[in-house]
Amino acid sequence: MEADELLMLVAGGDHRAFERLYVLVSGPVFGLVRRVVRDTAQAEEVSQEVLLELWRSAPRFDPGRGSALSWVLTLAHRRAVDRVRSARAAGEREQREALRSGGTPFDQVSEEVEAGLEREWVRRCLGRLTALQRQSVTLAYYDGYTYREVAERLSLPLGTVKTRMRDGLTRLRECLGGAA
Amino acid sequence: MSLLGRLLRREDPHSLAAPYALDALEPAERVRFERHLARCERCAAEVRALTEDAVRLAWSAAAAPPAALRERVLAAVRATPQEQPAREHTPQLPPHVWGGQPPPRRNRAPRPRPLLVPFATTTAAAALVVASLFAVQADHTQDRLNAERDRSREIAHVLAAPDARSATGHDDRGRSIGVIASVSEGRAVVTLRGYGALPNGRVHQLWLMRPGAQPRSLGLFGRDTPLVAAGLDRSATSLAVTVEPDGGSPRPTSQPVVQLALESVGFGE
Numbered sequence: 224m225e226a227d228e229l230l231m232l233v234a235g236g237d238h239r240a241f242e243r244l245y246v247l248v249s250g251p252v253f254g255l256v257r258r259v260v261r262d263t264a265q266a267e268e269v270s271q272e273v274l275l276e277l278w279r280s281a282p283r284f285d286p287g288r289g290s291a292l293s294w295v296l297t298l299a300h301r302r303a304v305d306r307v308r309s310a311r312a313a314g315e316r317e318q319r320e321a322l323r324s325g326g327t328p329f330d331q332v333s334e335e336v337e338a339g340l341e342r343e344w345v346r347r348c349l350g351r352l353t354a355l356q357r358q359s360v361t362l363a364y365y366d367g368y369t370y371r372e373v374a375e376r377l378s379l380p381l382g383t384v385k386t387r388m389r390d391g392l393t394r395l396r397e398c399l400g401g402a403a
Numbered sequence: 404m405s406l407l408g409r410l411l412r413r414e415d416p417h418s419l420a421a422p423y424a425l426d427a428l429e430p431a432e433r434v435r436f437e438r439h440l441a442r443c444e445r446c447a448a449e450v451r452a453l454t455e456d457a458v459r460l461a462w463s464a465a466a467a468p469p470a471a472l473r474e475r476v477l478a479a480v481r482a483t484p485q486e487q488p489a490r491e492h493t494p495q496l497p498p499h500v501w502g503g504q505p506p507p508r509r510n511r512a513p514r515p516r517p518l519l520v521p522f523a524t525t526t527a528a529a530a531l532v533v534a535s536l537f538a539v540q541a542d543h544t545q546d547r548l549n550a551e552r553d554r555s556r557e558i559a560h561v562l563a564a565p566d567a568r569s570a571t572g573h574d575d576r577g578r579s580i581g582v583i584a585s586v587s588e589g590r591a592v593v594t595l596r597g598y599g600a601l602p603n604g605r606v607h608q609l610w611l612m613r614p615g616a617q618p619r620s621l622g623l624f625g626r627d628t629p630l631v632a633a634g635l636d637r638s639a640t641s642l643a644v645t646v647e648p649d650g651g652s653p654r655p656t657s658q659p660v661v662q663l664a665l666e667s668v669g670f671g672e
Contacts, residue, residue, distance in 0.1 A: 234485075236573055241480060245473060254466030267472055274476045280486050289451055296461040297454060304426045345463035363427035364460050370422040371429070382418070389421035392456040399459050 230291040234281040241278055248292065249274065252299040259303035259367050260310075269306050273299045300364070307367040348398035356391035359384050420446055424453035481571060484579040484597050561631065564588045572663040580644065580661045584668040586637060591668075593621075593642065594629045598660065601646060608647040610655055612662075613638045623651050639670040 226247050232240035252273055257266035277295050284294060349357050355377065362373045374384040416439045422428050423436050440446050561567060564585035573579035578597035584590070593609055601607065609630055610618040621632035621642070632642075643659040645652075665671050 236485060238477075238480065242477065245476065249468045249472065249476075251462055251465040253468035253472065254464040255461040257466060258464040263469075267469060270468060270472060271476055271479065274472075275479050275483060278480045278485065279483055282485050282487060289454060293455055293458040296458045300457070300461060301426050341459075341465075342463040345459060360425065360460070363422065363425040364457055365464070368427065369429050370425075370427040373427065385418045385422055388425060388427070389418075389453070392421055392424065392453050395459065396452070396456045399456075 226291040226295075227286060230281055230284055230294075231286070233278065234284055244277070244291075245274065248277070248295050251292070251296060255296060255299050256303040258365055259300070260307050265306065266303075269302050270299070273302050276302075304367040311367075344399060345395075348395050351398055352391050352394055353387075355379070355383075356387045356394065359387035360391040360395070363388065416443070417446055417449070420449045421453055424450055424457050481569075482581075484573050484577040487576045561585050561588055561590045561592050566669060568668040570663060570665070570667045572661065574661055578661065580642070580663045582642065582663060582665070582668060584635065584665065584670065586635075586669040589633065589635045591632045591635060591642075592629050593632055595624055595644065595661070598644075604649050605646050606649055606651060607644050607660070608651045608655070610643045610645065610659075611635065611639050612641045612643055614640060618643065618655055620651060620653070623647075635665075635670065637670055639665050641665055641671075 224243065226244060229240045229244040229247070233244055249270070253266060253270045256269045256273070257263060260266050260269060273295070276298060284291065288294075289297075349361070352360070358377060359370075359373055359379075362368045362376060363370060368376065370384050370388065371381065373379075373388075374381050377384065379387075416436060419428060419432070419436045423433065423440075428436060440450060561583060564587055566587050567583055567585045569581065569583045571579055571581045576597070578595075581594040581596070583592045595607060598607060607624040609621040609624065609632060611621050611632070612618055622630050624630050624644075641662050641664045643655070643662040645655045645657045645659050647656060
């Protein structure tokens with residue numbers, strides 16, 4: 224059964240459907256959160272919050288607004304980003320120094336996660352973006368920086384960063400379209 | 404110029420679609436953009452598409468979570484009621500005929516979704532039981548915990564029974580009733596969550612429903628404290644909760660606020 228169908232059952236309070244949905248989404252949720260927060264213990268904590276939230280708010284899921292998977296991964300991403308930003312705010316001074324000393328390579332943690340076909344395609348497609356498109360997208364998505372922070376890190380005007388993000392995602396879509 | 408226009412006058416709000424899809428807006432900006440999104444179909448369509456792209460980046464990071472996460476999540480889920488859908492505010496339960504008839508098996512209202520969705524485990528899963536009790540007790544003051552000490556032995560007795568099984572049901576307002584019951588003990592531990600405090604002079608009363616018999620009182624709930632119901636025989640088909648005057652009533656005087664079928668925990672023969 225697909226995630227969308229399962230989520231509809233979960234919305235009706237079906238615990239067994241939730242267990243099956245867990246099998247489908249827990250890996251992507253946990254992997255994404257860990258990639259953003261870069262700490263396994265914190266990633267577990269945030270993932271648990273996200274998966275419980277999935278259960279709690281399933282009755283509010285509106286299939287007209289997107290797929291179940293993008294709904295839960297969007298939720299997971301937002302929680303992970305909130306977590307990493309508050310951690311950064313706590314260590315803001317260190318962060319300012321890190322900003323001055325230069326950027327982090329975009330794929331710093333990618334070697335610690337398992338290889339997979341989807342990952343290979345995404346990696347290949349990211350490689351086809353321009354450097355600025357790639358950095359704009361990955362600094363925001365995998366590292367949790369706001370577009371203002373990305374602009375600061377890359378010494379680019381805000382408008383340019385917004386455009387690079389949009390172009391980057393659009394090119395990614397075109398490239399991944401051939402892999403689906 | 405509208406307030407939104409003034410707030411966003413420095414930039415075309417459409418240009419925020421990609422940063423929004425990447426969660427790269429600051430909180431205040433996010434709120435402003437979502438307000439705009441609600442009225443801009445073009446933006447909503449673009450955000451949908453860009454979000455799907457961003458999700459491809461998420462998939463590529465997938466990694467196997469620790470096995471312990473599953474148990475923790477499932478235990479938490481069993482102790483957590485769901486939210487109600489935002490769009491509807493229908494009465495929480497269909498009309499119910501009291502008296503000699505067992506409660507209807509199926510919801511009579513013309514809604515596809517059942518109001519009460521029982522779930523049972525076949526074994527007494529200690530983690531789940533502890534989690535649900537902890538969730539209940541965490542709300543309590545120390546005094547209340549002390550007051551519960553006597554009863555905790557009784558509760559432990561039910562939980563320790565080899566045939567102890569659990570079920571929960573919730574209504575469409577996210578409130579729930581939980582039961583851990585043992586046929587061999589003839590006892591059940593029943594919890595209510597989300598029903599809040601009643602006005603002075605009113606109390607939640609628990610009833611046992613059996614075919615061809617009047618509802619039998621199983622006791623009164625003290626706020627959200629678990630109630631231990633004794634003397635259940637196999638013919639028990641369901642539990643029901645009503646709001647009654649202080650001290651309880653010999654017979655229910657109002658419609659049930661929630662019911663739970665006992666079939667999935669081994670009763671109802």
